Amino acid sequence: MRISKPLFFFLISLLAFACGKKEEECKLDEAILNQDINLQVTRLEDEFFGAKTADDFKFLMEKHPEFVKEYLQLESYPSADSLAAELLTIHQDSAMRVLYDSVRVEFQDFSQIEKDLENAFKAIKYNFPEFQIPKVYTFVSGFNSDLIVTEDLIVIGLDYFLPATHTFQPDQPRYLADRYEAPYIVPMLVTVISSRFNKTDPSDNTLLAEMIYYGKSYHFTKAILPCTSDQYIIGYTPEQIAESFDNEEYIWAHFVENELLYETNPFELRKYVGEAPFTDAISTKAPGRLGRWLGWNIVDDYVINNNVSLAQLMEEADAEKIFRQSGYRPRPPAE
Structure with a gap:
């Protein structure tokens, strides 16, 4: 991507100052x-790794039925006995014990994450009174599942969020793995929860609709977590954020000149909102998911220029209306 060094260093300084x-x-x-x-x-990992027999696991399964149903998928096993036997085998595996020990060290103090999650739930409840506080469990999944989120239950697979330098890593591309560290846990959860309030028009299959959907989800997360850096919300590094803003006019021109906003081809949509290490159609130096990032800017402008509440924003299903009334204009690149 093109980048103006003076503006780049100004933005980085500004980010550092803000932080x-x-x-x-x-x-x-x-x-x-x-x-x-x-x-x-x-902290279910402690209970499950403390179990010694199949009967111990059956006791825990009876003690935590929601977890067993949603996370361990009891219905996919012939019986509770067969699931208990498999759990016993898994938790006696030496590699799993090492993984558990690593999680115990890294997440021995979970108080800050718990406090951030509590404040997030309070903010969601304040804006959406119908929101019910779910039960939250932590677990060591053996890289089987990172997050499970339902209306009643949240399960956090803490092994996914070990530091990037740890020996054990989930089997996923580096650009995704970099976003799996402790500071991302609460923003990820809030973004997932946003989907239950994010109204859409099922008949609108355009790229613009996708951009606005993700823009609303990121705006929701930032509104609920106002003290959280944007990098933990969208998963860009500070440098990628600075470069994207520096090149916003160029990025927007690409969308307009190629008539992308009303594109409905799924393969084309994936280029701009799908997970990828970069947005190849624009530049191999451009971060992936630039369509989502642009959608976030459009939604922010819509909220500012129309003075709408968070609840009103999430209730608005008309992506075209949000775009038209946003008054969105990209920032020109630095000379």
């Missing part, structure tokens, strides 16, 4: 924080 002042300036709304909610976080 340095975040703790001082970024304060959550007291009306949100003063809500009383009941958040239960259960």
